Amino acid sequence: MxxxxxxxxxxxxxxxxxxxxxxxxxxxxxxxxxxxxxxxxxxxxxxxxxxxxxxxxxxxxxxxxxxxxxxxxxxxxxxxxxxxxxxxxxxxxxxxxxxxxxxxxxxxxxxxxxxxxxxxxxxxxxxxxxxxxxxxxxxxxxxxxxxxxxxxxxxxxxxxxxxxxxxxxxxxxxxxxxxxxxxxxxxxxxxxxxxxxxxxxxxxxxxxxxxxxxxxxxxxIEAPHVDYNQERIVNNYPGMSSERLVKCPFYTLERWEIDGKYSFENDKPFINASVIDGSGMINGQKIGKGEHFIIPATLKQCNIEGKLTVMISYC
Incomplete structure (x- = not known):
């Protein structure tokens, strides 16, 4: 094969x-x-x-x-x-x-x-x-x-x-x-x-x-301690709702709630993805709770479907 x-x-x-x-x-x-x-x-x-x-x-x-x-x-x-x-x-x-x-x-x-x-x-x-x-x-x-x-x-x-x-x-x-x-x-x-x-x-x-x-x-240790606060930003798309939890010099972290079909163009050097709940498919590959994968730069068109929650991070 x-x-x-x-x-x-x-x-x-x-x-x-x-x-x-x-x-x-x-x-x-x-x-x-x-x-x-x-x-x-x-x-x-x-x-x-x-x-x-x-x-x-x-x-x-x-x-x-x-x-x-x-x-x-x-x-x-x-x-x-x-x-x-x-x-x-x-x-x-x-x-x-x-x-x-x-x-x-x-x-x-x-x-x-x-x-x-x-x-x-x-x-x-x-x-x-x-x-x-x-x-x-x-x-x-x-x-x-x-x-x-x-x-x-x-x-x-x-x-x-x-x-x-x-x-x-x-x-x-x-x-x-x-x-x-x-x-x-x-x-x-x-x-x-x-x-x-x-x-x-x-x-x-x-x-x-x-x-x-x-x-x-x-x-x-920094003293005195200062709490880190950043507003969460929510965006809604067909088949997916995203919540940006943080954007800092080293990473951006988002939580994606997918319900149905969501398609997007990958414009990042790479995207880390961890499924924390549910199951579905990405470009025909089955994915489910507890699985981790990387969307590489070479994969430009992404199609996710199912009902699942995914934590997404990228530089």
Whole structure:
């Protein structure tokens, strides 16, 4: 059987699953039967060395996404980034994640062997009743921030906010944050795996506390905290309603509700797509909840049909 060219089909990807001390069965409950009992993360669209997705279809089936990006940049609009710039995860937090912060590009380049920084965002897919997250802190300046961290005054420092299904949060570098237990979300981020842990509730992993990064955290956390606010923008088209959740220097994220048939001309270098509910078809390829794919630059005319919700991101 001849492999199909990506001029008429999407690039389907095999997710990479990762266990975590805070993981559990939320990813299985979402529909990922292959996830382990302690799974915490599904890396759905990734060319990062820590979780490089395998291509499932077409002329490069069996190859890694990083290989495809390095050797066939025409599929990604010939963008000049040294590495595939984005990473999309679904995170299922059975327990609380550590309280943490990410560096910006400049700090990561200097201190993390040239890595990208980590700007990310969260869309809440589901959560337990009365769920919350940590986002931001209460220190008035860097000195008070350092004092609170060094003295372990966590209840004074951290800022906890309630969440519900459908909420959205942009997490810029320097923002103190943590996903708390009972939360399922989809995360769109720069392709980086740099996390500085500030506090981990004195948990033990293999009998030892996990490493903290207090100096780096104090270096990176912005003080005082300022909430990030951006208006959601809704557009309606025949067969599809879109909601733009954020547009920042690294990505634009939209939620598409497709009900019927929707056709569009692809004018982006590439489009990341993750189906978070429902099922349908794109250019004749079946797609359903939990599947991740890329619409390459070479696929100009796209036709989606069915009843499904898709998270869309692009540079």
């Amino acid at each position: 001849e492999r199909q060219s990506y001029s008429n089909e999407v690039i389907l990807l095999q997710p990479v699953f990762k266990d975590a001390i805070w993981g559990g069965d939320l990813l299985k409950n979402f529909g990922y039967e292959q996830a382990g009992d302690n799974a915490g993360e599904c890396w759905g669209i990734s060319a990062h060395k820590s979780g490089d997705c395998t291509i499932l279809n077409g002329e490069f089936a069996g190859e890694k996404l990083s290989w495809c990006y390095e050797n066939h940049r025409e599929l990604f609009g010939n963008i000049e980034n040294d590495v595939f710039p984005l990473l999309v995860k679904i995170i299922g937090a059975q327990q609380d994640l550590s309280i943490q912060v990410h560096p910006n590009d400049a700090y990561a380049a200097e201190h993390e062997n040239g890595s990208l920084g980590k700007t990310e965002c969260w869309y809440i897919l589901d959560c337990k009743e009365d769920a919350s997250i940590v986002i931001g802190h209460n220190a008035k300046d860097k000195k008070e921030l350092a004092d609170m961290i060094n003295q372990g005054r966590w209840n004074e420092l951290i800022r906890v906010v309630p969440i519900k299904k459908g909420d959205f949060f942009q997490i810029n570098p320097g923002c103190l944050h943590a996903i708390k237990g009972g939360t399922l979300l989809i995360e769109t981020q720069q392709s980086s795996d740099i996390t500085y842990r500030v506090y981990d509730y004195d948990r033990l992993q293999n009998g030892k506390p996990r490493q903290l990064h207090l100096k780096q955290s104090i270096d990176c």
